[in-house]
Amino acid sequence: MDTYPFFKWCDETSLAHAIRGNTWAFPLIETIHILALTVLLGGILLMDLRMLGIGIRRIPVARMQNQLASYINVSLVVGIVTGFLLFISEALKAYDNQAFRPKITLLAMATIFHYTAHSKATSSATPGGPGWAKIAAVVSIVLWFGVGAAGRAIGFV
């Protein structure tokens, strides 16, 4: 399926023009994107460290989920919204960027995993999570750090 027309269309929207036309827009949106990813990645990392029994050992996994869920959900939404704005303002560059598609693929995988298997593990009644919690934690860390690394790579490739 040829996605080029979609990327071109995005690049030519008035929203894209508006962001490109304002010197402060892109840096500000990007800084918010980075703050969102810090909260998102950080929150998920804390849950995963707990599931691995590293550092946090006394707070039950379900309690962590309960306290962190809103922060993770909101920062994910903010990250996606700001990410989308960053994308449309440079959609044609993104089309040619080797790290962009891997990032989106990893983001989709990480998000789906987070709200399915990972969520099942963190709602466990067992304080440390189910037996397979450690596996879920490692998968989660690998996927989300993959998103982060691919995202950073966008600037380098």
Added chain:
Amino acid sequence: MSLLDICQSLQDMGPATALRESQFMFPVIEGSHLLGLALMMAPVLMFDLRLLGLLWKKEPASEIRNQFLPITISGGVLMVVTGTLLFWSEAVKCYNSTYFRVKVIMLILATINVIIFHSTIDRRINEWENDWPPPSRAKLAGAMSILLWTGVIFAGRYTAYNL
């Protein structure tokens, strides 16, 4: 020898030059500095929100401190090591960057806030950790922490893109 001369000498050293000119190592170090942010700052945010009385309301403050802050220390070590390497490789540009100077000032202020908190109100944490709402000095420490570390992140981002 001026500070600028010192920065020039630092970045002329072998390892600094190698890092600056590397294809792979520099992105890895810089990427680790960014991703290490999450490791360092998430536990801090959790503890600050507890100090503000917004989260972890069932747990005594010392429990949140003891469970989360050791992770911050590991993250902090990663940030200091990667940050030092990054500075070393680009010392002159950092010296000349207003954004970087602001970042250094924010880092110093954030560290002072940490020192003040841990040497005063934190010493007496067992006296107030179950109080609701938390004492105003605890709330102030939490609020200042969030503000100052956010300032460091903002200044850091602007430094990176203007170096």
